[in-house]
Amino acid sequence: MDKIKRFDFKKLPRRPTRLLYLASVFLCFPRMLYHRLSLKKIGMKGLKPPYLLLCNHASEMDFYLMFRAIFPHLANYVVAIDGFHDKSEFLMRFAGSIGKRKFTRDPFLLKNLRYCVENLKTIIALYSEARYTFDGTTSYLSPTTGSLVKRLGIPVVMLNTRGCFLSCPQWNKEYKFSPLEARMELIITAEEIKTLSSEKINDIIKKNFVYDDFAYQKEKAIKIAHPRRAKGLNHILYKCSSCLAEGEMTGEGTTLTCGSCGKVWEMTEYGELKAKDGSETFTHIPDWYAWERDCVREEVISGEYYFEDEIYLETLPWAKKFIPHGNGRMVQNKDGVFLELTAYGEKINLAFPPLALESLHVEFDYRKIGDCFDISTLDDSFWCYPRTKRDVVMKAALAAEEMYILAYEKIAAGRAGSRQKNQNPEFAAQSPAAEEF
Numbered sequence: 001m002d003k004i005k006r007f008d009f010k011k012l013p014r015r016p017t018r019l020l021y022l023a024s025v026f027l028c029f030p031r032m033l034y035h036r037l038s039l040k041k042i043g044m045k046g047l048k049p050p051y052l053l054l055c056n057h058a059s060e061m062d063f064y065l066m067f068r069a070i071f072p073h074l075a076n077y078v079v080a081i082d083g084f085h086d087k088s089e090f091l092m093r094f095a096g097s098i099g100k101r102k103f104t105r106d107p108f109l110l111k112n113l114r115y116c117v118e119n120l121k122t123i124i125a126l127y128s129e130a131r132y133t134f135d136g137t138t139s140y141l142s143p144t145t146g147s148l149v150k151r152l153g154i155p156v157v158m159l160n161t162r163g164c165f166l167s168c169p170q171w172n173k174e175y176k177f178s179p180l181e182a183r184m185e186l187i188i189t190a191e192e193i194k195t196l197s198s199e200k201i202n203d204i205i206k207k208n209f210v211y212d213d214f215a216y217q218k219e220k221a222i223k224i225a226h227p228r229r230a231k232g233l234n235h236i237l238y239k240c241s242s243c244l245a246e247g248e249m250t251g252e253g254t255t256l257t258c259g260s261c262g263k264v265w266e267m268t269e270y271g272e273l274k275a276k277d278g279s280e281t282f283t284h285i286p287d288w289y290a291w292e293r294d295c296v297r298e299e300v301i302s303g304e305y306y307f308e309d310e311i312y313l314e315t316l317p318w319a320k321k322f323i324p325h326g327n328g329r330m331v332q333n334k335d336g337v338f339l340e341l342t343a344y345g346e347k348i349n350l351a352f353p354p355l356a357l358e359s360l361h362v363e364f365d366y367r368k369i370g371d372c373f374d375i376s377t378l379d380d381s382f383w384c385y386p387r388t389k390r391d392v393v394m395k396a397a398l399a400a401e402e403m404y405i406l407a408y409e410k411i412a413a414g415r416a417g418s419r420q421k422n423q424n425p426e427f428a429a430q431s432p433a434a435e436e437f
Helices: 019-034 061-070 081-087 089-094 109-120 145-152 190-195 198-208 213-219 285-302 393-423 425-430 432-436
Strands: 038-042 052-055 075-080 098-100 123-126 156-162 181-188 249-252 255-258 264-267 273-275 306-315 323-333 336-343 346-352 361-366 370-376 381-386
Touching (some): 019 061, 038 061, 052 061, 052 145, 061 123, 061 156, 061 181, 081 089, 081 098, 098 109, 109 123, 109 145, 145 198, 181 198, 213 285, 285 393, 306 336, 306 393, 323 381, 323 393, 336 381, 361 393, 370 393
Parallel strands (some): 038 181, 052 123, 075 123
Antiparallel strands (some): 249 255, 264 273, 306 323, 306 381, 323 336
């Protein structure tokens, strides 16, 4: 196992090649013109790199829009290792990309970002949600983002887009036209970073990250008459909002159907769900998705949440190729995620407690193999494909996020309680720490 070649995250990023200027002009500008991009810039006059550009993540259209927004400047941007695999490591490094494994605490990332700030003087583009949105609204945002901003100490710019998700959501990658809007705004100056706490910075970022593409579609009356617009919707709406059955939903053509109770919803040309029997549950897709999250959270809190299945395993130790390893087993419960695998000729048992996994990276019908989640350590990525259960990866990702949030909130509350006790004169007088000082 030690002889397996690993991705070199220590390798310093390079300045993006100026050939990207040509790529921006010939690839990005025509596409954004076709989609009638309306780009509004606020507080950007006179701002030059380096700065941190935070972007919401909806589809591959994001990258074209980002290059158009920062033109004529270029950026170093953080990319997951599977992105290096898909586009080739040589080209990605040539373009100035910084490699990372999803949802890991990479000890080299901060060093590489600081190198961009101090030596390359470039824009750092970061998709803070770390994955594409599944319902067209804000995905999970790490509570550590504020700390990263404090450590970099450079201005923070938000690029918030509308319409990219509607064109090509992750559960239905058949292209659909949608006009695009984007707001590029300086939200935190370098001077403000010095006085703001990490928590306050997080609050500002969350406030500016709010978006809802389905609401945008309805507001702007954007008609999407694609004949297969509901195809794959069951990947995210896996739980029937009528009979509560899971794994029985089917999204095909323009309808979403429950195989358990037979209820049918029509996905309208304006992105809403209408029940064929007239008895509505959710008409706004993000509301249905949020309800599923609430259900998962209740299962986690009560201790009832449990998932287990046989999995097909592939690993991606470096960007060149995936390595198949056959079958393994995955268990997820209130104590985290547990993998029993055979990889590189050895039996491996991996345990990820709640605080070790901020989320699971989810893909649908990935590489034509099936739905999967990617769970990474610092030196490898384990791509797990459930073998016997249908439409389960989304729920597993929601469960991982809720477990992390609950564990993080518990620690944060404990720290806050300790600070309050230390500020209490009576407690301080009795505290062993106080006696030592």
